[in-house]
Amino acid sequence: MNIEQCINSANEAHSSGNTDEAMLWLKQAGELGDINAALDYAYYKSGENPNESVAFLDGAGCADSPVVQFHKLLIGYFGDIAWNPKFVAQTLLSLGEEGVIEAYLVTLSYLSVESSAFSYIAGKVCHLAPNISSQLKLTSEVSVSTALSAHQQTVDELSSALIRVYEPSKILDKSLPIEVYESILSEYECRYLITKFNALLKPSMVVDPVTGRGKIDSVRTSYVAVIEPAHCDWITRKLDKTISQITHTLRQNGEALNLLRYSPGQQYKPHYDGLNEINDALMFKDGKQRIKTALVYLNTISEGGETLFPKLDIRIAPKSGTMVVFSNSDENGKLLLNSYHAGAPTVSENKWLVTKWIRECTTMYGNLIYGTYTKG
Structure with a gap:
């Protein structure tokens, strides 16, 4: 069966109330390369078994998509699979460089708004998605000459924030x-x-x-x-x-x-x-x-x-x-x-x-x- 036939079968199963069958059809569509189907199935399984979700996305026909890689990281991180902070930090920045705006938005959530690292990533968002940047009131003051050092500072600050311990004020x-x-x-x-x-x-x-x-x-x-x-x-x-x-x-x-x-x-x-x-x-x-x-x-x-x-x-x-x-x-x-x-x-x-x-x-x-x- 092709992707369209799998999606149609999934819709029919969903309409009849058979969620498990619908997800199996989406799994097949994801294996054939449909990104939305692959992500729907991966998230459906992530609560039960995040390891299985990550393995599925690795083998899906759309595995090389940066969007799929971002969601694989998300499932892995919150499923306590991708736990190494430096790996998570470097992967987020790499995905941002590939145009995944969500990766940059996530990165900003771990950075101090006063830091040059924040300004550096904010500049990336301004360039990639000016409308989102405007809505979130982002500004950037990092020059091209400092971009290399700002990148490393971002990795370091993000890695540290990922393992932050909270104490009551x-x-x-x-x-x-x-x-x-x-x-x-x-x-x-x-x-x-x-x-x-x-x-x-x-x-x-x-x-x-x-x-x-x-x-x-x-x-x-x-x-x-x-x-x-x-x-x-x-x-x-x-x-x-x-x-x-x-x-x-x-x-x-x-x-x-x-x-x-x-x-x-x-x-x-x-x-x-x-x-x-x-x-x-x-x-x-x-x-x-x-x-x-x-x-x-x-x-x-x-x-x-x-x-x-x-x-x-x-x-x-x-x-x-x-x-x-x-x-x-x-x-x-x-x-x-x-x-x-x-x-x-x-x-x-x-x-x-x-x-x-x-x-x-x-x-x-x-x-x-x-x-x-x-x-x-």
Whole structure:
């Protein structure tokens, strides 16, 4: 069979609800050289067996495509196969040189925005994709004469960032606890997340205790973009990995990242993130209790917009790139009463942040993206 026939057979199988059969047809189309089919199959298998996904892409008819090589690296890195930091750094830069803009965008996420390495790669993006560069507000000041040294500096800085260890900047409350981590995301990463995912924004919801489903309510007046598996990329996986390391939890136990926007006057009134097994029964099935919450501020707010913990008399002002982590339940899954918190309204600015809830067990999102192979 040729590629077109395989794709048609895959579509028919998918329409009839037979996902496994559809993927086998896509596998065959990928072996024959169709890039999209090869990547669809590789990602489908990556949660279950990243080694198999990488081996498949190595043998696919489109294996030499730089795009395929980029996604093979992504699967390998987050599947803990391609773990050598210098290899990952050099491969990303090589793929960027071959025109894979995503490789350069990923590289920028590991670099200090003040460094010459960042400026060097930003210049590459400006040249390859001026529209993307404009959206992300990138500028470059590196001259051609310093390009060689900037390339090596980029490899070194990127290699070091890939093995970064995170320590809390401060602990606001030891009983809950509430930990604050500064500079988790760079200004570039904050802009990237807002720019890429803001088109997905919808009115935020709360859980209806009667139906167990989401509903719009005055208690929560923000807008939210749920970054589902289909929208995940290297940078969202990087944040997933960072949060798992900081919280000492498994990546597969996390819910999907949520991008939130609070316009002036919008707020999230005092509430618990922890779930009630009876009232929140439908949500509880997907990974059981929400044991921890991670909030990552994407911009600095000059007035209002604080995260409040009324029972502890704690107010945290949003600062770009800062992460706040706190527990919602104890080791027995019992709700921690001091985790009661709120998002205060801003006065004159939009407030942007990303939230991540970590469950007691594997979630549907975590299983699909990370399967059961990862340890953190």
